[in-house]
Amino acid sequence: MAQILLVEGSASLRHAYAATLRSEGHRVTAVADGAGALAAMSDARYQVAFIDMTQTNSSDDRSTLCAQCRALHPDCRIVLIADGPSFQAAAAEVRRGAYEILVKPFSEFRLHNCAVALHDPPPEEDENRNAPLGGFQGRSVRMGQMFATIRAYGRSGAPVLIRGAPGTEKGRCARAVHLASGRAEKPFIELDCRTRPVEQLEAELMGHLRGAFVGALSDRAGAAQLAHEGTLFLDEVGALPRGLQPMLLDIIRSATVQPVGSTVPHRINIRLVCTTTRDLDQAVADGEFDNRLRDRLCVLPLDMPNLADLGDDVLEIATARLRTLAREKGRRFVEFAPDLAPRLQTLPWPGNLAELTETLRHVVTSHDGTQVELEMLPLELIQQLDIGPMPARGTAVRPRPDTFSAGVPRSEAQTATGALATAEDTPRTPAEDVALSTLIGRPLAEIEQLVIEATIAREGGSIPRAARVLQLSPSTIYRKRESWRK
Structure with missing residues (x-):
């Protein structure tokens, strides 16, 4: 003792x-x-x-x-x-x-x-307190601080409140806190506090006896009791109904839980870790959250960063997840193409890590190769990228040989490209009239393809800029190019 x-x-x-x-x-x-x-x-x-x-x-x-x-x-x-x-x-x-x-x-x-x-002996402290853990990656100061905080909180027994926007993987962080604690070998029980009837959520938290309500066909231990000696993880605790908040506060105070239909409390020894996307201070001000419970849950706050704020870490995180997903799907992907890699951190990623993961899952499921190329990304992401440096106006930029329809001679495509590249800056010359004459008599769809591809080439490969010149939406150009490949 x-x-x-x-x-x-x-x-x-x-x-x-x-x-x-x-x-x-x-x-x-x-x-x-x-x-x-x-x-x-x-x-x-x-x-x-x-x-x-x-x-x-x-x-x-x-x-x-x-x-x-x-x-x-x-x-x-x-x-x-x-x-x-x-x-x-x-x-x-x-x-x-x-x-x-x-x-x-x-x-x-x-x-x-x-x-x-x-x-009980405290968990051993890592030699490098800022080293990644819990499946997270990153070498920035911001991520290093988060890793150190997780380790420090793991050595405590006080409640942890993990705050952050949707998709920042607060649940992964909650498990990392558990694994960094002396309870790592004990249960980690999760309860989602969202979108459930109050009665159902109460039964899942507290447990119930057989016959306590319609449908209670047998005794069932609740999440609080199942987490005994381990961690009870309440996901989105800000959504906990007002009527259940005093019950949770009583569990914290008494270290007991009384199942629905029972008159006998059960002793429990749990550590609480909660997440929320909701501002609990505002919820208290609005009368929708108990201020005493807010204080008890927020002894150790931890704020998750948005993906767009992580700078160079975005590529490291994306590469690690790409390789994991590729192994799961039996694909060969290991990296991003050189023209795409630095642009990943310029995207806003409003869905944070969850959006990045689903994007890469789509790529890995739909394609194969060793590198993720730009055109493998979903169209809505490509439209947000400013592709390539914009060439000086009046400069002809030659498109790749495979960007034109097989029915259009390459010499004609190059001539038309040159004509388009100078049309806005100088009056047409007799030579340009000759180039224009080569289009006469061809199907309109073929001419449309030639003009669109030539404009994209003139704009340095940037479809958003080409769309502005042609007064089209970028999505229209993407759809047309997709149909031309078929």
Whole structure:
């Protein structure tokens, strides 16, 4: 059992907490203030310290005591005891490295759970705290900070709230926090809080007994009970119905869960990790989210970056995902073509990592090769790219030999290209009249293809720019070119 230091100003609570911990077999030294705590720490080594934050004052500042405890005993894991007024100060200490917060009043089960979890050895810390983990890639400062934060949060037992736009893979991050924690070998139970009737969501969270409601044909453990000793992951907790929010708050406070139809609470020991795309502060202001629950869930916030903000990491992330998808589909893709690779980071990627993954899945499913070429991307993405440097006006740019219909002689195509390249800047010459005469008598569809391809060539291969010149939509040109290849 653990050697525990308890710092509690209230004599009655100090006695009650110490008695509970001793009944579980722990060795407890109970003191009333910071001076007593420092004296105790100079005489013995403690694995766990419970420090009451509600009694702090100018002569006995508990934040200072936490810092002194970390300095004297770096391996001692700290749990803060707080109430409403002292909660934010306690949360700040958790972000500095304390393990967890117990908010008064709390059950003896919560006290016991903390002591047990803290007695277990913490997960080994990686030599490189900024190294990628959890299936994420990236070498930028922003991603390195995220990896370090995940590892730091893994060493805590406090709730984590992962915030970010849709598609930023908040769920993957939640699992990474779990795998970085001392609970990595224990259950990771996910519950989606969106688009479900309140009664169904309550039964899935709390569990139910047979006959508790119509359709309850047998006893069933809920997500909270299944996550015992592990992590309960609440996806999109901002969508949790208002009626269920007090139930979740009670689970956090009491460390118990009472299934629907039961009168007997079950003890649980869980760590909460939640995600949200919703601004919970605004939801509280709108009266749609309990401010107490918001505070309890957001002890350790983690903000996911948008893909478009990751700069050079975009190519590394895209390449890693391309290779993974290629292996799954039995394809040969390993990289992006040189003219495409640097342009990936110029796309806005409003759907973030989810959009990138689905785009690459489409490419890998529809094509094969060692390189992803520009024309393999979906049309809507190609239209967003500014392809190639724009040539100087009046300069003839020769198209590739395969860009013209087999029915149009190459010499005529080149002549027409030259005519189009200079038409806007100089008056027509007799030579251009001759070039124009070569089109007379040909099918209109053939002439249309020749003019479109020549304009694309003049615009340096940029279909969006060619579309503006021809007063067409880019999608029209893409459709026509696709039909010409058939």
